[in-house]
């Protein structure tokens with residue numbers, strides 16, 4: 096509990112793996128009385144009425160009917176990052192509560208991560224690192240040949256702000272960019288990054304050397320890439336996922352990687368996160384895995400925190416809320 100005169104904001108915890116970013120606690124406490132989930136659960140009658148905002152970091156705390164029902168003064172849910180799949184927006188709107196997220200802060204670092212994974216998988220950077228860190232003459236004689244990125248075709252699934260930033264980067268690598276998206280981009284936007292719209296997802300899958308998922312998780316996109324879609328990809332193709340684990344049927348992916356249906360995969364997101372230690376995906380050599388690092392830069396995390404502070408303060412002061420998520 097911080098300064099009692101400041102507006103109460105519920106956070107999952109202070110620091111540590113389930114809490115808010117350590118460096119930000121002090122900054123948040125300048126504006127808010129931070130109440131942890133544990134404090135709230137231990138004394139709902141004392142803390143419930145004080146809480147005017149929930150600050151969601153790393154998808155926590157979870158928001159459900161019971162929590163919303165016990166926060167009578169709640170005005171806004173401020174969620175770090177761009178994805179909203181952890182929130183039931185209709186339920187939240189029924190409680191008359193606003194939602195804000197931080198799309199601008201995450202687009203550059205997540206696009207960088209997409210390219211980092213693409214390059215790492217194409218050029219076998221992780222296998223190379225393991226070899227170079229434990230050199231022995233026998234393995235050193237192995238041929239560590241990868242896929243060329245320059246001139247290759249990138250199939251982007253999702254052309255929102257992250258997808259577009261990836262297309263900009265891919266252009267610098269002289270890649271041919273195809274994209275599939277709910278709505279086609281303006282002609283001048285396509286031309287600026289040299290991207291070609293593919294109305295058919297199957298067509299994109301068949302033509303791409305790299306298929307990169309940069310799309311939000313919704314009921315429509317869940318398991319968008321399954322056995323059938325993987326079988327359409329080239330046997331030399333690499334699948335990269337920086338969106339959400341559930342965009343891909345992980346069992347089908349594992350089978351495709353084991354049987355050579357596709358060449359490799361690079362995943363920043365899985366289900367669950369993290370994967371259990373004995374998960375079979377961890378045993379494959381043609382996969383690169385990272386622990387949801389998309390927006391994990393100091394700069395992005397600070398900007399996310401600053402944006403959420405602005406959104407909360409605006410909502411508490413009855414002003415237009417920056418980055419308010421509107422129910423469609």
Ligand SMILES: O=CC(=O)O
Nearest residue numbers: 176177178201390
């Ligand atoms: O996963 C990260 C985000 O949704 O921004």
